[in-house]
Amino acid sequence: MHELWQLFRSFFRIGMFTLGGGYAMLPLIQNEVVDKRQWVDNKEFIELLALAQTSPGPMAVNAAVFVGYKRKSIVGSLVATLGITLPSFLIILIIAMYLVGFRENHYVESFFKGIRPAVVALIAAPLYSLGKAIKISWFGIVLAGSVATAIAFGGISPAIMVVAIALLGLAIGIIQKKRKAG
Amino acid sequence: MQLYFELFISFFKIGLFGFGGGYAMLPLIRHEVAGAPHCWLSMVDFTDIVAISQITPGPVAINMATYVGYVVSGNIFGSILTTVGVCLPPLIIMLLIAKFYLKFRKNQYIEMAFSTLRPGILGLIAAAALSLMNVHNFVDKASLAIFAAVFVACLCRIHPIKLIIVSGIAGLLLY
Structure with a gap:
């Protein structure tokens, strides 16, 4: 019971404070489920992101389902999904009901002008700790760089990219195995 | 209905x-x-x-x-x-x-696929950051300063929520 409540609270916080x-x-x-709760380690976290890419829908919902399932089976994934959904649901509902013009407010706009570049930094910074966690090789760095370029500048869909990368890994693995055998 | x-x-x-x-x-x-x-x-x-x-x-x-x-x-x-x-x-x-993953994660073919997926996903994250580096999110030099400060603070393991709130306050003071 205690862990279910923690799952709900952690994912509620994630839903509440991410733009x-x-x-x-x-x-x-990453901060909630890896550093604080240690529900998954950094390596599993990256694998979870890869899996989340192959499932449709918001990445955060997929992450909630995965972590919830790993800890507390189906009930866990339901609780975590509810937690991540509820903050947006409540906030948007209030805006839709009462505050349609709030975006034009000068203070709201200034506040968000400060936040936007911070959000970009918060996306980029974990690359370092995640790269260290998987002991990334030079080949891995080149691969990551090519993937980033293809998606950001080539307009290739991330979902297709994930499938292609998985097939590449399979091909390399099978070739190495054959070499060892032969 | x-x-x-x-x-x-x-x-x-x-x-x-x-x-x-x-x-x-x-x-x-x-x-x-x-x-x-x-x-x-x-x-x-x-x-x-x-x-x-x-x-x-x-x-x-x-x-x-x-x-x-x-x-x-x-x-x-x-x-x-x-x-x-x-x-x-x-x-x-x-x-x-x-369910499938937790059951078959030790399978050698799953492991082969993940050997490239792990670095590949880092590329996906980098792409997300790159695509957000635009004039909409970076309006002036102060934006770049906020970006750099938050980047360093995040590497020093300061909590993301604190960084978001501080950046918002910086925005209020600046703009």
Whole structure:
């Protein structure tokens, strides 16, 4: 019971304090589930991101389902999903009901002008700790660089990219295995 | 009654086919809510709600679902339906993936695929950061200073929530 409550609270916090969705939510998810709760380690966290890419829907929901399932089976994933959804649901509902013009408010706009570059830094910074966690090789760095370029500047879909990278890994693995055998 | 059904189905479709998460889902959402046959929102409404999603917490698809559900049906029940609809497909599919993965993670072929996926995902994250380095997020030199300060502070393991709040206050003082 205690861990279910913790799952709900952690994912509620993630849903409450992340702007922009997608990878903008990554540093906070990492902070909660890897650093603070140690529900998954850094290596599993990266694998979870790869799996989340192959499933449709918001990445944060996929992350919640995975971590919830790993800790407390199906009930855990339901609780974590509810936790991540509830803050957006409540906040947007209030805006839709009462505050349609709040975006034009000068102070709101200034506040968010400060936050936007910070969000970009928060996405970029975990690359260092994650790279260290998986003991990234030179080949890995080149691969990551090519993937980043292809997606950011080539307009290739991340979902297709993930499938291609997985196939590349399989091909390399099978060739190495054959070499050893032969 | 039919309206509620259509709302649910539209957002179920968005949840089912919205690969990539975040802004990658926007074209599909636009097609469902601002395109034929529904035309629930005008393009101006749609752009507005994208902006609202950017400055409110949580996944963009959930924000969009809650907002459209409420505005179109005029009550909370509509927004509950759309939000559940958009969450249901990823919930079911990710449950199956998690189950499969936790069972077969030691399989040698799964391990081969993950040997390139682990560095590859870092590339995906870098791409997300690169695509956000635009004039919309970086309006002047102060933006660059905030970026650099937060980057260093994050490496020093200062909590992201604190960094977000401090950056927001910096924005209030600067602009």
